[in-house]
Amino acid sequence: NAGVTQTPKFQVLKTGQSMTLQCAQDMNHNSMYWYRQDPGMGLRLIYYSASEGTTDKGEVPNGYNVSRLNKREFSLRLESAAPSQTSVYFCASSNRDRDEQFFGPGTRLTVL
Amino acid sequence: RKEVEQDPGPFNVPEGATVAFNCTYSNSASQSFFWYRQDCRKEPKLLMSVYSSGNEDGRFTAQLNRASQYISLLIRDSKLSDSATYLCVVNFQSSYKLIFGSGTRLLVRP
Numbered sequence: 001n002a003g004v005t006q007t008p009k010f011q012v013l014k015t016g017q018s019m020t021l022q023c024a025q026d027m028n029h030n031s032m033y034w035y036r037q038d039p040g041m042g043l044r045l046i047y048y049s050a051s052e053g054t055t056d057k058g059e060v061p062n063g064y065n066v067s068r069l070n071k072r073e074f075s076l077r078l079e080s081a082a083p084s085q086t087s088v089y090f091c092a093s094s095n096r097d098r099d100e101q102f103f104g105p106g107t108r109l110t111v112l
Numbered sequence: 113r114k115e116v117e118q119d120p121g122p123f124n125v126p127e128g129a130t131v132a133f134n135c136t137y138s139n140s141a142s143q144s145f146f147w148y149r150q151d152c153r154k155e156p157k158l159l160m161s162v163y164s165s166g167n168e169d170g171r172f173t174a175q176l177n178r179a180s181q182y183i184s185l186l187i188r189d190s191k192l193s194d195s196a197t198y199l200c201v202v203n204f205q206s207s208y209k210l211i212f213g214s215g216t217r218l219l220v221r222p
Contacts, residue, residue: 035212040120042199042214043156058209090155100146101210103155 001026004104006091012110013081021076021107023091031094032074033058033101034066036087043090049074081111115139115211116202122217129190133216135200136182144203145176147185149196150215156199159185190220 004025013019025032034046035058045058049068063085065077074093078085088108092101118135125131137145145162160167162174162183173186183202187194200213 040214043212045209048209099144100158100161103157105155 003027004091004093004102006089006104006107008107009105010108012112013078014112015082017081018077018079019081020078021089021091021109022073023075023104024073025091025093025102025104026072027093027095027102028071029093029095029102030071031096031099032068033092033094034064034074034076035090035092036060036085037090037106038087046076046089081109083111085109086111114213115204116200116213118198118200118213118216120214120216122219124219124221125190126221127190127192129220130186130188131190131218132184132186133198133200133218134182134184135202135213135216136180137200137202137211138181139202139204140178140181142181142202142204144210145174145183146201146210147172147174147183148199148201148212150199151196156212159198187218190218192220192222194218195220 007022030051033048035043047066049055052071067075090106091104094101147159148156149159150156166175171188175184197215197217199215
């Protein structure tokens with residue numbers, strides 16, 4: 001089992017460009033999450049999906065959109081990247097809400 | 113006040129030492145508690161769940177004090193490989209989400 005996979009691992013964007021971060025899990029988990037991690041800030045929830053077909057905003061959703069494509073895949077889109085979105089992005093999954101979460105390796109994004 | 117607070121450290125200890133971290137949480141309705149470990153430039157990984165009665169996994173012991181709203185992690189016989197950031201994680205009863213502390217950094221020196 002690969003667990004949670006994310007692509008790409010690294011990305012550099014210019015201000016205003018768009019991109020989609022991909023996440024997939026092979027643990028048959030129901031819930032999936034997107035976080036960003038900034039120095040000294042800890043992990044902050046951007047969006048989550050409790051089950052296939054549902055998505056909800058987290059703590060810092062502005063500037064992002066998500067799609068729960070199927071049970072396995074949950075993507076995060078930046079429509080018009082800004083320097084403030086420079087961060088490390090982690091995808092995670094869990095069997096149910098409130099259960100322990102399993103994380104992907106992260107995407108390091110720099111917006112110039 | 114932050115929902116989950118941790119001392120950022122770093123805690124700098126020699127190999128073989130015992131070290132303890134505390135974490136306080138603000139919501140008394142919290143239900144689930146975890147300790148995660150995060151190595152530099154890596155993803156967080158679950159270290160252990162924290163149960164009401166306390167639990168132990170090898171050199172690691174976790175305790176929950178609901179009355180004072182804190183959880184603790186004790187590491188005995190520290191190894192160089194224990195050097196990492198330890199994240200305290202709490203779930204609130206009325207919420208789907210886990211709240212992550214900013215982490216406590218541990219450095220174990222030879």
